[in-house]
Amino acid sequence: MYEKKGKKPAKNPVRAGSKPAHEKSDGSKPASNQRVLTSLEELGEFGLINRLTERFNPVSPSTIKGVGDDAAVIDFSMGSATVTIGASSDSTVCLVSTDLMVEGIHFDMTYTPLRHLGYKSVAINASDIAAMNGTPRQITVSMAISSRYTAEALEEIYEGIRLACQKYQIDLVGGDTSSSISGLVISVTVIGSAKKQDVVYRSGAKPGDLICVTGDLGSAYIGLLLLEREKKVFQANPVMQPELTGFDYQIGRMLKPEARTDITLLLEGIGVQPTSMIDISDGLASEALHLCKSSDTGCRIYEDKIPIDPQTKEIAMEFKLIPSVAALSGGEDYELLFTIKQVDYEKIKEVAGITVIGHMTDRAEGKMMVTPDGKEVEITAQGWKAF
Amino acid sequence: MYEKKGKKPAKNPVRAGSKPAHEKSDGSKPASNQRVLTSLEELGEFGLINRLTERFNPVSPSTIKGVGDDAAVIDFSMGSATVTIGASSDSTVCLVSTDLMVEGIHFDMTYTPLRHLGYKSVAINASDIAAMNGTPRQITVSMAISSRYTAEALEEIYEGIRLACQKYQIDLVGGDTSSSISGLVISVTVIGSAKKQDVVYRSGAKPGDLICVTGDLGSAYIGLLLLEREKKVFQANPVMQPELTGFDYQIGRMLKPEARTDITLLLEGIGVQPTSMIDISDGLASEALHLCKSSDTGCRIYEDKIPIDPQTKEIAMEFKLIPSVAALSGGEDYELLFTIKQVDYEKIKEVAGITVIGHMTDRAEGKMMVTPDGKEVEITAQGWKAF
Numbered sequence: 001m002y003e004k005k006g007k008k009p010a011k012n013p014v015r016a017g018s019k020p021a022h023e024k025s026d027g028s029k030p031a032s033n034q035r036v037l038t039s040l041e042e043l044g045e046f047g048l049i050n051r052l053t054e055r056f057n058p059v060s061p062s063t064i065k066g067v068g069d070d071a072a073v074i075d076f077s078m079g080s081a082t083v084t085i086g087a088s089s090d091s092t093v094c095l096v097s098t099d100l101m102v103e104g105i106h107f108d109m110t111y112t113p114l115r116h117l118g119y120k121s122v123a124i125n126a127s128d129i130a131a132m133n134g135t136p137r138q139i140t141v142s143m144a145i146s147s148r149y150t151a152e153a154l155e156e157i158y159e160g161i162r163l164a165c166q167k168y169q170i171d172l173v174g175g176d177t178s179s180s181i182s183g184l185v186i187s188v189t190v191i192g193s194a195k196k197q198d199v200v201y202r203s204g205a206k207p208g209d210l211i212c213v214t215g216d217l218g219s220a221y222i223g224l225l226l227l228e229r230e231k232k233v234f235q236a237n238p239v240m241q242p243e244l245t246g247f248d249y250q251i252g253r254m255l256k257p258e259a260r261t262d263i264t265l266l267l268e269g270i271g272v273q274p275t276s277m278i279d280i281s282d283g284l285a286s287e288a289l290h291l292c293k294s295s296d297t298g299c300r301i302y303e304d305k306i307p308i309d310p311q312t313k314e315i316a317m318e319f320k321l322i323p324s325v326a327a328l329s330g331g332e333d334y335e336l337l338f339t340i341k342q343v344d345y346e347k348i349k350e351v352a353g354i355t356v357i358g359h360m361t362d363r364a365e366g367k368m369m370v371t372p373d374g375k376e377v378e379i380t381a382q383g384w385k386a387f
Numbered sequence: 388m389y390e391k392k393g394k395k396p397a398k399n400p401v402r403a404g405s406k407p408a409h410e411k412s413d414g415s416k417p418a419s420n421q422r423v424l425t426s427l428e429e430l431g432e433f434g435l436i437n438r439l440t441e442r443f444n445p446v447s448p449s450t451i452k453g454v455g456d457d458a459a460v461i462d463f464s465m466g467s468a469t470v471t472i473g474a475s476s477d478s479t480v481c482l483v484s485t486d487l488m489v490e491g492i493h494f495d496m497t498y499t500p501l502r503h504l505g506y507k508s509v510a511i512n513a514s515d516i517a518a519m520n521g522t523p524r525q526i527t528v529s530m531a532i533s534s535r536y537t538a539e540a541l542e543e544i545y546e547g548i549r550l551a552c553q554k555y556q557i558d559l560v561g562g563d564t565s566s567s568i569s570g571l572v573i574s575v576t577v578i579g580s581a582k583k584q585d586v587v588y589r590s591g592a593k594p595g596d597l598i599c600v601t602g603d604l605g606s607a608y609i610g611l612l613l614l615e616r617e618k619k620v621f622q623a624n625p626v627m628q629p630e631l632t633g634f635d636y637q638i639g640r641m642l643k644p645e646a647r648t649d650i651t652l653l654l655e656g657i658g659v660q661p662t663s664m665i666d667i668s669d670g671l672a673s674e675a676l677h678l679c680k681s682s683d684t685g686c687r688i689y690e691d692k693i694p695i696d697p698q699t700k701e702i703a704m705e706f707k708l709i710p711s712v713a714a715l716s717g718g719e720d721y722e723l724l725f726t727i728k729q730v731d732y733e734k735i736k737e738v739a740g741i742t743v744i745g746h747m748t749d750r751a752e753g754k755m756m757v758t759p760d761g762k763e764v765e766i767t768a769q770g771w772k773a774f
Contacts, residue, residue: 055549060525060556092463096578102567142574179427
């Protein structure tokens, strides 16, 4: 048990360990030295993960990278009884990542078609493998689902999963399905592969490296705002027709994102190996800070370089939102953020769909966004919170 | 969409695909030719999994075995650009399995200590790798958890996970944590390794092979009955002390099962390679039928050979339950059921903790249990149902 001092108690704390049936219920009043419990909201997702995983120490020689990147890296040629000839860096490693989607938290059944939900559950996992410069190969899918869903509803989700598997050439190799008391939970684990020397971690960037981003950012968040706005209109007056025509791009980005598995091949084709990489699930700001932290660097990101779809900019303005804020804090775009050595600039500068938005600096120089008028603003993570 | 004729509609069917916000709500009455939807209960777990996965076809050459065994088998040396010298059967393959634990379905918070819950979530996954004759190496843990749990409660679960990881020498390499609207869902995926030629599938048994089981069966189910009985007593009169003293073995089997990862080494040590294997999560009957189906055989299991703890037998009688029924239908013992060639009988007959309970037959001879008085009774799956 852990004593936390100076923390305010949670609103509805349950005792750690719950109460097993064989534990005495003595009905006594709480003593003045009772443990003060910590609510999940207080810690936040990353604080929580750090606290939960800090006591785990990898023991298997096959674990090359555990918690702390987009995927774990496993090399079964390590520590194996049979040493494979010349396998050191040319060997194929196994990449593993997992993502959870919870009804009411990650998706709203009011406007999420089940087929898109299935598709997205695969795409966001494939994205984690792409962020390691690997290729997704297999998935397992576990689902807890309440009895208000029919077999046909589940089949719709699986049809989306199947379409994504087809698109990304991924095999469904296992899973588990169970009823739940309420709501729908989808847990997908993806297995990918990469040659050991090709794997890109979050930690490899050096000061001076250029920061690049694929595609454009912020549209998924604008899509979410549009869906939420029309939901409110519909709730207020159910005969109103939602006005979503013409916003296909933004809504598609939100409901049916794609993983940039094509980038691995593209970069290999032009002979560029990123020095660090991460996928943008929580917004550019949060992901840039992850790269800086893992690589022990600072950064300069130029606000006017951040690629944003022109229509997305317009809609953002309608919502009285600065477009770059949608890109920095919105999340769910599933583009890739990566760094390259300056010498690779010539190879990448003409590539459509890749934008250089800044560079890494010494850690002491801070993590800064440079506004169009030259002001430096500290980047703070305002990404999507799971709690 | 699928039309199912002659099926009764579900009690609370939701339309497959839900209703996206941009779909017209016309308020019309259901037409007489409306689709008849299928409730999840009607299909059952295995029917559902078959229906959901039948349209998936593996495409990756690295997928050696997908859905349909205790774990998937992946060999990244297959189809790789670099062919490793002499790697064909000596290469290390990757085993992947996943299990879901849902509050109110798989566990009852009234009598499940959180630490045991964490431990069990790892053990039952490790068991799936043991059932492939492999060694568990890594896990990912995803959790959806309602805000009524505190950080300390989560830490208790993780402490159980850590203890199981320590026991089985498994590394925690990833995960995802999210809030949920209600209840707790734990999704664990395990990665294991085995030499390719050592992997044991469900499908390798031949008529005449001997059927073996590790440890003893039925105690976990009796433990569950004891816990449920005391829960009712406690609910009726909260000042009553639950009477669980002296039932440590049965309750321990239920709340904190162990994976038989030791069996892999034991069998290797005596030079026995099982011809087929499965872990007993749903009861002996259900698992024996799985081996028969996958191996295309029948079986004869001798009722009086089924290993059951003497005290468990006594308690079963108190519950007016035939002890062998607890073993056949109870489930959650996480022992291993496997078959060996008859020539290996001499190697195994003196091994403590392994019992020969019958043999495989031609499929035409059926799947039968032989009672002590020589009668043959057809084995039917009455295992634990997830729906």
